[in-house]
Amino acid sequence: MADDSPASHRRDPIKSSVGSVAAQRRRQNAVTVGKERRESLVRAKRLCRVGPSGDGVVPVEENDMITDEEEFLLEAQTSSAVEDLKSAVAYQGKGAMQKRVNALRELRRLLSKSEFPPVEAALKAGAIPLLVQCLSFGSPDEQLLEAAWCLTNIAAGKPEETKALLPALPLLIAHLGEKSSLPVAEQCAWALGNVAGEGEELRNVLLSQGALPPLARMMLPNKGSTVRTAAWALSNLIKGPDPKAATELIKVDAVLDAIIRHLRKADEELATEVAWVVVYLSALSNTATGILINSDVLPLLVERLATSNSLQLLIPVLRSLGNLVAGDSHTTSTVLVPGHEITDSVIKVLVKCLKSEHRVLKKVTEFA
Numbered sequence: 001m002a003d004d005s006p007a008s009h010r011r012d013p014i015k016s017s018v019g020s021v022a023a024q025r026r027r028q029n030a031v032t033v034g035k036e037r038r039e040s041l042v043r044a045k046r047l048c049r050v051g052p053s054g055d056g057v058v059p060v061e062e063n064d065m066i067t068d069e070e071e072f073l074l075e076a077q078t079s080s081a082v083e084d085l086k087s088a089v090a091y092q093g094k095g096a097m098q099k100r101v102n103a104l105r106e107l108r109r110l111l112s113k114s115e116f117p118p119v120e121a122a123l124k125a126g127a128i129p130l131l132v133q134c135l136s137f138g139s140p141d142e143q144l145l146e147a148a149w150c151l152t153n154i155a156a157g158k159p160e161e162t163k164a165l166l167p168a169l170p171l172l173i174a175h176l177g178e179k180s181s182l183p184v185a186e187q188c189a190w191a192l193g194n195v196a197g198e199g200e201e202l203r204n205v206l207l208s209q210g211a212l213p214p215l216a217r218m219m220l221p222n223k224g225s226t227v228r229t230a231a232w233a234l235s236n237l238i239k240g241p242d243p244k245a246a247t248e249l250i251k252v253d254a255v256l257d258a259i260i261r262h263l264r265k266a267d268e269e270l271a272t273e274v275a276w277v278v279v280y281l282s283a284l285s286n287t288a289t290g291i292l293i294n295s296d297v298l299p300l301l302v303e304r305l306a307t308s309n310s311l312q313l314l315i316p317v318l319r320s321l322g323n324l325v326a327g328d329s330h331t332t333s334t335v336l337v338p339g340h341e342i343t344d345s346v347i348k349v350l351v352k353c354l355k356s357e358h359r360v361l362k363k364v365t366e367f368a
Contacts, residue, residue, distance in 0.1 A: 044197035044236065045156045048149055048190055049112050066114055074114060075121035081107040082125035089130055097140060104134060104146035111153040119157035123164050127154070135171040141181050148172065148187040155194035162198040169195065169209055176214035186226045189215060193233030203237055207245055212237060216252040219262070224270055227262060231273035239280045246285035249277075256295055263300045268310045275304070275316035282323035289324060298324055 066074070081103065088096075088103040107127065111117045127150070134147035151172065155162050165172075168191075175188040192211055196203050206212075215237065218230035238245040249255060262274045278297060281288040292298070301324075304317045 045194045047156045048152045075118045078110045078118040078121040079125045082127045108149045119161045132168045144184045152191040173211045189229045189233045196236035219258045228273045235276040240284045243284040246281050247287045250288035272313045278320040
């Protein structure tokens, strides 16, 4: 198998010209797929309206657009909420903790209220240093959760707004560990997923600060919501174009077993997030592709294609299947063997997808 240096993340250059072109198209697809996901499935960044515990639902009107007057009022309320938080953080008297939680909750409510939250107003008022202070270890879970939730929605903003989270990244990563409760860790993973979704520069910052191993470990338990969030964050974190992160992920102990276990489950939302992880593993890393091919992942992908009607699941499953089949010459000859059971199954499900009424699905199938 070829090494995973940036110069060699395309498939085997010795392969026939047709195969090389197909592999090159898939490598290019790996770079552009993030844009497609943002446009079609709004996956790259996500506003948090309901926390990991299911609390804090923020009502949203069916038409989420707001008038200029409403926007002005929301920004004024946000600036005021940050000032209240500043006072609460400085206050050391009786009921100080609850005062901080209440101030954080109000800021979070405002940052969750609109499809376009008043992030700029919060940043101008000085929210980031306060939120970082509220993330300090030893703080109560309720405070940590609210602070991470605020940072999650700030990170869902414009590029320059997302970059404002740089001072918070070390603590957000630290709270992914075992010392933090599951809801706090999940909310921090959500915030980091939004940061990673912004682009290569911030992905590299997160990788250099050690975000990948703790996120990978969050995929190991059988905790549906936590695994979904961690898998989504990881799919943003490893999507390249450098293949090193994908190679690092597949080598984390028990990650492959977790991928297989979660793909087997009936939970299609969970399988969708895990399938996107497989997309980037197979698109960017020769090492990961080899490991995936030699596991139970391929028949599981075929089974999902044959049995699922979920467009959101079928698209990443098809992409993964296409990437795996378009491996180096050894990989392709291993998978596509005339008369072989898995080969017949692959062809059968691809024909099924080509007959689908969904235009996007047919397009992805033709590419695969």
